Amino acid sequence: MRRLIFAVLMATVPAVALSAEDIQTNPPASATEAEGLEAWSRIYEVTSHSRCSNCHTGPSDRPMWSGPSYGAEPRRHGMNIRAGESRIGAETLPCSTCHGAQNGEVPHSPPDNASGWMLAPVEAHWFGQSSRTICEQLRDPARNGGRTLNEVAQHLGHDLILRWAWAPGPGREPAPYSLQEHVDDLLIWGVAGAPCPQQ
């Protein structure tokens, strides 16, 4: 029975988390540089986490498999998967061949989300990158999709593929903190002037 309850919970929790979560994007009135750097350190924990960085592979069109459920050494996505210039595998093997709309209940089944699977844009290169490198990319409108930091925070609240990082299905460690806490940190960092660490 306990296994049945667990299975039912696993089947229903992600759908609830994705559809009902109401993300607030209210920036603080003020924030110091120190508070901004503190917020950034938490943001970096998220952006460098395998739930996010595995698909932020920069000029490589190969998604990565890394994190607690993939063993000690990061490795490329199995099956010789290439996302191509389209970043969705349109030229090779579409991500949608295996990645559907809802996370499966079976461990090691492909992660899914309702907005479709894809690699992040080339300029958003996070996998294996330093805190400073990611910080500078994220605050640069030329490399963050032309967004203000407030718009970056709103983007996180709206985009289902990003929400997936906190509802990744069975057997995968979610990104740290919560999506709301991550959005709050982005807003604090932005109000503080988007300070970046030395390294």
Add this chain to the structure above:
Amino acid sequence: MRLNVNGQTHEVDVQEDMPLLWVLRDELNYTGPKFGCGIAMCGACTVHIDGVATRSCTLQVGDVDGEVTTIEGLGTPDVQHIVQQAWVEHQVAQCGYCQPGQIMQASSLLDANPEPTDDDIDVAMSGNLCRCATYPRIRAAIHTAAAKMKEA
């Protein structure tokens, strides 16, 4: 719910989270798509959804949005699809278990890329595993099918 498979509309009384593969095999008796791994890692269950290769073992039937084609709908023994003809010509199959998935993936590849190189074939077909290692014959058959499609 209604499901269009191989040009026929079926009314199926199943739960929406049932994998499409189960519905095809156990409810509708389309046994061409095979159960291999159950987690979209091997490709034996590959079918087309509106012509695009899709793993049916992890796709919930309630999420199917389009017409489903299985190996039974691609061609018949009497009227074979060009890819199936090439498979026979090259005697690709050994045990045969993965071959319906291989053929569905190959025909989807040729729809998207009518003249694939060896590299194109390797990238598109690498998610379809063959324990008999018929990969060289699969690659040759896809080239033959591409050439015949060009002539047609």
